[in-house]
Amino acid sequence: MAIEKTDIRELCTDVVFERGENYYSDGRILDCTRVDDTITATVQGSRRYDVTLLLSDPEFSPSCSCPYDGPGDCKHVVAVLLSLADELPPDEATQIDAVLDDVDDDDLRAFVRDELARDEGMRDRFVARFGERAKSHEAYRDDVDRLFEEHTDQYPVVIDAIDFSQFTELGERYQERGRYRDAAAVYRGLVAGIDDNIHLVDAAYDHYARVFSDALDAYVECITAADLDPSEHDAHEAFLVERANEGPSPHREQFQRALSELPTGTNT
16 A cells, blocks of 8 residues: 555654654664565664554554654654655565475474574464463563563663563453453553562653553453453452552552452452
């Protein structure tokens, strides 16, 4: 599809559009590839940010790993869209399909196993799409803890926005498959991990507040959609009650709100 600058202009504020133009003209797009209708790009800002777009969507379904939480899309997305308006990258789908047609099944299996062994996020997405067993909420919380540890290896506090998209995208995959218990485990682990480490955050407060709120809403949504027996429901409710009463103060009110939105079950 052809991308017009007028379409891009409608997706962001005046200031963001101008900054996106500057990013594009300054050559901050480090790479941009296309497979079918999916565009992936890396943009150099204060750090490198990953952008994903869908050409098949009139609004492009953009996502970016940056912490932008203002109206409309961020400058990194705008910069990539402006580059696409000038020229779409070649579609690599045909080349990929040709390789897949020729590769030996055992070689492909070995390659996939090696890549899954190296990339935990890819491994989780693979299991979410094809497997039947998911990790526990404790395991996801431990994953979040490790991210905070990585971001405090040089400073005692977190001074940038941690990218939690691996968890939110995984939860969405489980939801799309109707596996609401597994999705709830992902969101609960993310919620608990942020709640446990919120005292370390010393910047990008809006980013953490948004991720926490969205994950908590998704958690309640999944509990509501899942066919839970009374003991399962009570366990989820008990988690919210404990956090609302004894968790870190910044999130207690939100946990209380989540409790009020939870379907009626056994009172804890």
